[in-house]
Amino acid sequence: MAAPSTTGGPGVAKRSLRRGRPRPVDSAVKVLLVAAASVSIATTLGIIVALAEPAVEFFRQVSIVEFLTGTSWTPQFADKHYGVLPLLVATLEVMVIALVIAVPLGLGSAIYLSEYAAPRSRKVLKPILELLAGVPTVVYGFVALAALNPLLRDHVPGLGGLEFQNMLVAGIAMGIMIVPTVASISEDAMSAVPQSLREGAYALASSRMQVATRVVVPAAVSGIVAAVVLGISRAVGETMIVTIAGGLVSNDVDANPLHGAATMTAYIANIAQGDVPVGTLDYNTVFAVGAVLFIFTFALNALSIRMVRRFREVYE
Amino acid sequence: MTASSPTLDRTGTAEQGLALTRRRFRVGEVLFKLALQACFVLCFAVLAALLAWVVVKGWHRLDSRLWTGMPTGRVSRIDRAGVQSAITGTLWVISLTALICLPTGVLSAIYLEEYANRERWYNRMLELNIQNLAGVPSIIFGILGLGIVARQLGLGFSIITAAIVLSLLVLPVVIIATREAIRAVPQSIRQASYALGATKWQTVSRQVLPAAVPGIATGSILALSRAIGEAAPLIMLGAVTYVTFNPDGLLSAYTVLPIQIFSFISEAQSEYQELAAAAIVLLLAIVLLMNSLAIFLRSRFQKRW
Numbered sequence: 001m002a003a004p005s006t007t008g009g010p011g012v013a014k015r016s017l018r019r020g021r022p023r024p025v026d027s028a029v030k031v032l033l034v035a036a037a038s039v040s041i042a043t044t045l046g047i048i049v050a051l052a053e054p055a056v057e058f059f060r061q062v063s064i065v066e067f068l069t070g071t072s073w074t075p076q077f078a079d080k081h082y083g084v085l086p087l088l089v090a091t092l093e094v095m096v097i098a099l100v101i102a103v104p105l106g107l108g109s110a111i112y113l114s115e116y117a118a119p120r121s122r123k124v125l126k127p128i129l130e131l132l133a134g135v136p137t138v139v140y141g142f143v144a145l146a147a148l149n150p151l152l153r154d155h156v157p158g159l160g161g162l163e164f165q166n167m168l169v170a171g172i173a174m175g176i177m178i179v180p181t182v183a184s185i186s187e188d189a190m191s192a193v194p195q196s197l198r199e200g201a202y203a204l205a206s207s208r209m210q211v212a213t214r215v216v217v218p219a220a221v222s223g224i225v226a227a228v229v230l231g232i233s234r235a236v237g238e239t240m241i242v243t244i245a246g247g248l249v250s251n252d253v254d255a256n257p258l259h260g261a262a263t264m265t266a267y268i269a270n271i272a273q274g275d276v277p278v279g280t281l282d283y284n285t286v287f288a289v290g291a292v293l294f295i296f297t298f299a300l301n302a303l304s305i306r307m308v309r310r311f312r313e314v315y316e
Numbered sequence: 317m318t319a320s321s322p323t324l325d326r327t328g329t330a331e332q333g334l335a336l337t338r339r340r341f342r343v344g345e346v347l348f349k350l351a352l353q354a355c356f357v358l359c360f361a362v363l364a365a366l367l368a369w370v371v372v373k374g375w376h377r378l379d380s381r382l383w384t385g386m387p388t389g390r391v392s393r394i395d396r397a398g399v400q401s402a403i404t405g406t407l408w409v410i411s412l413t414a415l416i417c418l419p420t421g422v423l424s425a426i427y428l429e430e431y432a433n434r435e436r437w438y439n440r441m442l443e444l445n446i447q448n449l450a451g452v453p454s455i456i457f458g459i460l461g462l463g464i465v466a467r468q469l470g471l472g473f474s475i476i477t478a479a480i481v482l483s484l485l486v487l488p489v490v491i492i493a494t495r496e497a498i499r500a501v502p503q504s505i506r507q508a509s510y511a512l513g514a515t516k517w518q519t520v521s522r523q524v525l526p527a528a529v530p531g532i533a534t535g536s537i538l539a540l541s542r543a544i545g546e547a548a549p550l551i552m553l554g555a556v557t558y559v560t561f562n563p564d565g566l567l568s569a570y571t572v573l574p575i576q577i578f579s580f581i582s583e584a585q586s587e588y589q590e591l592a593a594a595a596i597v598l599l600l601a602i603v604l605l606m607n608s609l610a611i612f613l614r615s616r617f618q619k620r621w
Binding site for chain 2: 023025026029030032033034035036037039040041043044046047049050051053054104105106108109111112116123125127128129130131132134135136137138139140141142143145146147176179207208209212213230233236237238239240243244265268269272273278286287290293294297298300301302304305
């Protein structure tokens with residue numbers, strides 16, 4: 001218990017005031033905390049190792065140029081081609097349709113919540129949006145496949161050619177899914193815009209719409225972009241909706257939204273649940289596509305984190 | 317944020333009033349507000365329509381068969397089929413997930429908020445890493461489970477593999493929510509505790525954590541509700557089969573509700589679609605109740621210091 005470094009003097013008073021006594025509980029706790037915190041580092045490393053090993057194996061047999069530029073993806077066929085573009089195009093297509101739905105709805109809701117809604121109605125309205133985020137994606141997939149698809153096919157002129165699984169319906173469902181993401185982050189950004197900017201604009205006789213569209217939205221633009229980027233990342237990484245309602249086969253690049261096609265995630269989910277033997281080239285395609293997906297979403301997330309940080313720095 | 321004060325309307329005289337005090341009727345303004353409200357109404361309508369459609373679709377199967385029957389792949393036995401094994405599987409997997417991810421998440425958050433020196437590069441990296449993990453697609457966690465947990469660690473396609481993977485998937489949610497809750501506890505409470513001679517850990521465990529409980533609970537419930545509804549990683553981890561028995565241990569084969577729903581959807585017959593809808597009603601009831609509880613806890617118990 002005694003502090004060894006004390007040089008003379010009456011020990012009692014010095015012992016308690018100078019150096020901290022060794023505290024075994026506190027030290028043990030700290031070790032435990034560091035161990036818990038390193039779990040997340042281990043997770044990232046684990047993901048990279050799990051992806052890299054089979055992916056490297058894959059690229060030993062298929063050239064990376066063919067993989068990135070090939071327009072035919074037929075690992076299951078006799079005539080095998082390993083061009084990832086069909087999967088990539090399907091992924092981007094669903095993403096664009098989802099954004100067309102989610103950006104106006106999410107941004108509109110966010111502006112309404114932040115600039116128009118009374119505090120009391122905001123208390124009721126925001127949870128509704130959050131409930132929408134709580135719906136499991138398998139449910140969205142089922143509703144898209146079994147309800148939205150027949151509805152559009154039978155009642156909207158020009159959509160009679162909708163296939164059983166198709167990009168349009170999957171994209172719409174995904175758009176609804178990411179509305180809460182877009183809305184809640186852009187609302188945060190708009191709420192962070194200082195009140196003085198609004199008051200300045202009102203003093204110059206601006207109307208409420210002018211304040212919202214010409215002051216608040218431009219001031220919050222980096223947060224709004226971050227919200228959209230995060231929405232894109234969600235859409236690119238979402239699996240169940242596209243597996244159920246979007247389609248499982250992408251042999252060639254087919255940008256027709258009325259047709260079905262496999263996105264990167266749908267391909268992974270479809271192959272990995274089957275009985276593809278471990279270690280084969282077919283099996284390794286899952287990891288090669290997974291690596292592309294991981295890098296893609298990683299870049300989007302990094303961009304989004306950076307944008308969010310920017311709006312926090314400016315106003316907080 | 318009041319744009320114009322309505323009290324002025326009544327005090328101005330008629331002539332001045334028109335020009336200065338009366339709020340002019342602007343078509344653009346009104347249309348803009350209506351459009352914004354329409355966004356909200358549309359979101360609400362979608363949620364309501366989705367719930368109504370699922371309930372109607374699954375109405376005939378919403379009875380005790382749902383939890384007394386086992387799933388079956390044979391359409392001749394579909395009348396007696398239910399999702400009992402998926403319900404017990406979900407209970408097993410989620411209980412284990414809670415046991416693994418809540419302590420890990422809360423301890424990580426305590427480290428980051430109370431102990432970590434933010435000047436150090438490794439702590440900054442840790443923070444960035446957690447933010448990034450929060451955005452990694454769930455199917456990638458399935459790849460992690462397949463390559464590392466199931467094969468390298470040799471746990472196979474079992475309940476414990478599923479629980480570990482779901483824990484890692486929702487860990488960032490728990491950490492981020494707990495950090496916010498801890499950060500909201502004012503510094504003065506810590507200083508008072510130190511002034512009374514408490515050690516760092518005594519301060520954290522007896523003052524900071526109790527004060528942060530509502531926030532931690534909200535985040536934890538949201539995280540677990542997400543784990544309950546998550547299907548993508550488990551698709552890769554052997555859950556897509558018709559399991560006709562309840563799990564009996566950590567290494568048991570299993571299925572969970574969202575995966576069972578996915579299997580039913582993949583069958584062509586309409587009986588399966590009805591059963592899927594009924595199971596979805598059950599899943600939605602669980603998930604939406606948990607979400608509502610979390611939102612309620614947050615609004616009810618959140619202290620404003």
